[in-house]
Amino acid sequence: MVEELLTAAIATGVGVAVYVGAAARVVKQYERGLVFRFGRLREEVRGPGFTTIVPFVERLRKVNMQIVTLPVPAQEGITRDNVTVRVDAVVYFKVVDPASAIVAVEDYRFAVSQMAQTSLRSIIGKSDLDDLLSNREMLNQGLELMIDSPAVGWGVQIDRVEIKDVSLPETMKRSMARQAEADRERRARVINADAELQASHKLAEAAEVMSEQPAALQLRLLHTIVAVAAEKNSTLVLPFPVELLRFLERSAPPPAAAPARQEPAPAGPASEGPGPAEVDDAIDGAPAAPTGVDGAVDAAPAPDALNGAADGLDGLMLDAPPPPEQERDGLRE
Numbered sequence: 063m064v065e066e067l068l069t070a071a072i073a074t075g076v077g078v079a080v081y082v083g084a085a086a087r088v089v090k091q092y093e094r095g096l097v098f099r100f101g102r103l104r105e106e107v108r109g110p111g112f113t114t115i116v117p118f119v120e121r122l123r124k125v126n127m128q129i130v131t132l133p134v135p136a137q138e139g140i141t142r143d144n145v146t147v148r149v150d151a152v153v154y155f156k157v158v159d160p161a162s163a164i165v166a167v168e169d170y171r172f173a174v175s176q177m178a179q180t181s182l183r184s185i186i187g188k189s190d191l192d193d194l195l196s197n198r199e200m201l202n203q204g205l206e207l208m209i210d211s212p213a214v215g216w217g218v219q220i221d222r223v224e225i226k227d228v229s230l231p232e233t234m235k236r237s238m239a240r241q242a243e244a245d246r247e248r249r250a251r252v253i254n255a256d257a258e259l260q261a262s263h264k265l266a267e268a269a270e271v272m273s274e275q276p277a278a279l280q281l282r283l284l285h286t287i288v289a290v291a292a293e294k295n296s297t298l299v300l301p302f303p304v305e306l307l308r309f310l311e312r313s314a315p316p317p318a319a320a321p322a323r324q325e326p327a328p329a330g331p332a333s334e335g336p337g338p339a340e341v342d343d344a345i346d347g348a349p350a351a352p353t354g355v356d357g358a359v360d361a362a363p364a365p366d367a368l369n370g371a372a373d374g375l376d377g378l379m380l381d382a383p384p385p386p387e388q389e390r391d392g393l394r395e
Contacts, residue, residue: 084117089124094160096123107160125160129221132171134178136229139186147194148229149186153178153209154222162217170216174209178223181208194228201225 088111089095095108099120108122115122136150155174157163163170185205186194193201202223210220230238272278 081117082114085114087113087115087122089113092126092128093124094127096125096160096164097121098123103161103165123164125157125163127157127160129154129156130171132175132178134175134182136227137179137182137186139183141186141189141191141194143190145191145234146231147186147191149182149194149225150227151178151182151205151223151225153220154224155213155218155220157217158219159217162215167216170218173216174213174218174220177209177212178205181205182225184208191230194225198225 087095087108089108091110093110095113097104097106097108097115097120099116104120113122132153132155134151134153136148138146138148140146153174157170167173182205185201185208189201202225205225206220206223209223213220272282
């Protein structure tokens with residue numbers, strides 16, 4: 063009898079241990095437990111810690127309450143300004159209502175992923191390329207609102223959405239690089255021109271001051287010489303001031319007019335031209351030549367003197383002896 067009671071107690075203990083082992087459940091701190099009894103959801107949500115269920119009657123479903131990082135695959139689309147791009151993003155969300163996340167949707171992770179991809183394509187088609195590259199904060203907010211609207215009924219809260227990368231075609235990258243280079247060159251030229259304009263105004267003011275005070279130009283010249291001499295130079299070129307040349311030009315006396323020189327004509331035989339006596343008579347009959355540059359035109363001989371000289375030359379030619387050939391003809395006759 064005692065042995066039968068002992069065996070029954072042992073069997074009861076073993077049964078209780080098996081029952082407790084089958085009914086015991088542990089819910090972690092970041093999880094919540096949903097109990098389904100014969101497929102029906104119990105209203106009570108089991109918190110973290112040790113809990114039990116009725117074996118073969120109830121079933122415990124654990125739901126993770128942590129923030130989930132879900133990468134969105136790269137989506138290719140055409141922007142509003144007709145540029146083909148590939149954009150990928152990442153979605154941060156968490157479950158706030160375990161019952162809705164399990165009952166309202168079959169797989170809330172897959173549903174959020176598909177909704178994120180669809181919303182990302184829609185954002186690409188509604189945005190310009192410049193917005194995708196520079197104004198991402200506004201696009202992130204719009205994408206978050208588009209995903210969060212249907213996710214509210216799934217017991218999921220979208221914490222944050224970020225666009226990670228925007229891939230452009232190589233031709234578009236080269237075009238953008240040329241555009242940026244041209245814009246920077248334009249700004250550099252504008253800055254250089256502005257600097258030249260300001261420098262010209264300052265130089266004009268400096269020239270005005272130096273024109274009022276001539277000594278300022280000499281001081282500036284000395285400063286330039288000092289600056290050049292400070293370097294390791296073996297040759298120093300000293301410019302000569304123009305003002306000194308003008309001063310010397312004003313102080314120099316005007317040059318005197320030089321008298322005109324007359325050379326006597328050479329003497330020759332009677333057959334070659336008039337002798338010295340006839341030339342002297344012709345020169346004496348002509349008026350005296352004026353001296354100086356202003357009288358250079360009046361130095362020419364008068365027409366009467368020239369005519370007298372010509373008559374003298376004709377007389378000399380008539381009185382000249384005949385040539386030798388004529389003498390020979392006379393002798394033969």
